[in-house]
Amino acid sequence: MKVLLNGELVQLPEQVLFVSDVLKHYEIHDKVVVVEVNGEILTKLEHQSTRLADKDKIEIVHFVGGG
Amino acid sequence: MLKIGSLSFQSRLLLGTGKYPSFEIQKEAVEVSEAEILTFAVRRMNIFESSQQNFLEQLDTNKYTLLPNTAGAKTAAEAVRIAKLAKASGLCDMIKVEVIGCDKTLLPDPIETLKATQELVKEGFIVLPYTSDDVVLARKLQEAGCHAVMPGASPIGSGQGIINPVNLNFIIEQAVVPVIVDAGIGSPGDAALAMELGADGVLLNTAVSAAKDPVKMAKAMKLAIEAGRLGYEAGRIEKKRYATASSPKEGMSIG
Numbered sequence: 001m002k003v004l005l006n007g008e009l010v011q012l013p014e015q016v017l018f019v020s021d022v023l024k025h026y027e028i029h030d031k032v033v034v035v036e037v038n039g040e041i042l043t044k045l046e047h048q049s050t051r052l053a054d055k056d057k058i059e060i061v062h063f064v065g066g067g
Numbered sequence: 068m069l070k071i072g073s074l075s076f077q078s079r080l081l082l083g084t085g086k087y088p089s090f091e092i093q094k095e096a097v098e099v100s101e102a103e104i105l106t107f108a109v110r111r112m113n114i115f116e117s118s119q120q121n122f123l124e125q126l127d128t129n130k131y132t133l134l135p136n137t138a139g140a141k142t143a144a145e146a147v148r149i150a151k152l153a154k155a156s157g158l159c160d161m162i163k164v165e166v167i168g169c170d171k172t173l174l175p176d177p178i179e180t181l182k183a184t185q186e187l188v189k190e191g192f193i194v195l196p197y198t199s200d201d202v203v204l205a206r207k208l209q210e211a212g213c214h215a216v217m218p219g220a221s222p223i224g225s226g227q228g229i230i231n232p233v234n235l236n237f238i239i240e241q242a243v244v245p246v247i248v249d250a251g252i253g254s255p256g257d258a259a260l261a262m263e264l265g266a267d268g269v270l271l272n273t274a275v276s277a278a279k280d281p282v283k284m285a286k287a288m289k290l291a292i293e294a295g296r297l298g299y300e301a302g303r304i305e306k307k308r309y310a311t312a313s314s315p316k317e318g319m320s321i322g
Contacts, residue, residue, distance in 0.1 A: 006111045032123060033112055034155045041148075041155045054230045059111065061152050063123045065093075066082030066108025066138055067221070067250070067272030 001054040012052075020047040022058065033062050069268050071156060071161070071245055072214040074132060076103045079262070080292045081134065082285070083272020084122055092281050093122060106134045106163060107168035109149050115293060128158060134195065136163040142184035150187050162187060162251075163205035163217070163270075164196040173223040177204050181211060188212035189197065197249050200234040202241070209243055216242065218250035220261065224273040226253030229260055239265040255284075255291035261305065262295025 001013050005022075014027050019042060020064040026062055035042045036059040052058070069076040082102035087093035097105065105126075111118060123133075133155035140146035143166065152161040165181045168176025180196050187194045188211060195215045196208050205216045218238050219225035227234060228251065239246050245267035250279065252258050252271040261269050269292055278284035 006114060008115075025105065028112065028114060031112075031121070032156055032158065034109075034152045036152065041151050043155060044157060058223075060114055061109050062112040062121065063107040063135060063153075063156070064110045064134070065084040065122055066136055067085050067106055067270075 001052065001056075003055065004057045005061055008056070013054065018048060018050055019050045019058075020051070023047065023060075028060070031062065033060050035060050041055060069245060070144045071195065073195065074161075075133070077101075078103045078289075080258075080289055080295060081106065081268055082275065083270065085276060087276045090120060090122055090125060093276070094125060094277055096281045097126075099282055100275070100289050102305075104134050104161075104288075106136055106272070107153075108136055108138045108219045109153050110139075116183060118313075125184060126271035128155060128229040133159040134163050135159060136165045136197075138167070140166050140183075141168070141176070141179070142166065143179045143186060146179070146183035147186050147190075149265050150183075151190075154192065155177075159165035160191075161193040161195065163212075164194060174199055177201060179203075181207055184208055184213050185211045190242045195247065195265065198237065200231045202237045203232055205238045205246075206241055209241075209289050210278070212242060215245040215247050215267070217247045219250040220248050220257060221251030222252040225251050225273060227251055228257035229264075232260070235261070235264055235266070242267075255287040258288050259291040259298070262292050263298050265299055268292075281312040 019035050038057050069079050078101050080102045081104040082100050083106045135173045137149040146166050158215035166176045166179040167173055181214045184194050184196045194213045195217055196213050197217045198204055200218045208216050221228040247268040247270050248261040248266045249270040275281050275284045
């Protein structure tokens with residue numbers, strides 16, 4: 001499926017179905033990240049239960065240095 | 068002891084984590100500052116290049132309280148969204164509300180800041196709004212239920228120090244929550260003055276991260292804030308126009 005991932009249109013491999021699969025695919029499953037799908041902010045637990053669909057808008061954010 | 072909401076801290080220095088020359092220097096600066104609260108910003112992750120280092124990964128997050136900010140927000144709605152993203156990390160309940168209303172001065176938008184504060188208090192966050200030195204707004208933020216008010220000393224990153232000590236004094240006098248002077252601190256003297264005026268804490272970033280020796284400056288800020296606080300608690304003498312001798316006038320062996 002094709003999704004809008006952090007502003008970029010991305011073709012995901014077939015086996016990537018859930019949010020947790022996306023995190024593994026990009027090798028960021030061990031990092032502190034927060035995911036928002038179509039404007040809904042997910043808890044960590046919801047990463048495994050949230051199934052993605054074509055044209056979903058996914059935002060993955062993290063903490064960076066700031067004042 | 069600095070109490071913010073349900074949390075207590077030994078240190079009255081809150082340290083920003085932006086713009087250090089290297090992670091190594093930053094780590095050392097954070098260590099010697101003895102700060103317990105560290106601020107962060109929330110940004111899109113560059114997932115297509117995940118090998119990039121991140122300061123948070125090098126930090127023992129059990130040792131520190133994270134204070135994410137809503138920097139980047141220009142409206143209350145944007146600030147609330149960023150706050151919720153930060154909280155969903157499961158690492159923090161505190162949020163520094165930062166809604167910028169002017170790109171040149173980086174001064175906060177007072178109306179959006181108040182709206183965001185009201186909303187986030189309702190949502191159960193520990194809310195610390197960054198505000199200007201506006202006395203009435205500081206009072207209204209308190210009335211909205213914020214857990215600390217954070218008036219700027221002068222514009223963010225400007226290093227001008229406290230440009231309106233009169234207003235800062237009024238804000239401190241009327242405060243029913245901690246007052247943390249945030250932004251514009253340039254030198255240890257500025258930080259000490261903020262504390263002498265009765266501030267409960269100081270939040271700074273650039274003054275340390277952009278100093279010639281950030282580690283040494285982190286130590287200087289820690290000591291200045293401690294000294295300023297002690298001076299405030301000790302109670303300074305009144306200023307007088309003329310001199311008063313420190314040595315006794317009686318018993319002089321001259322004349």
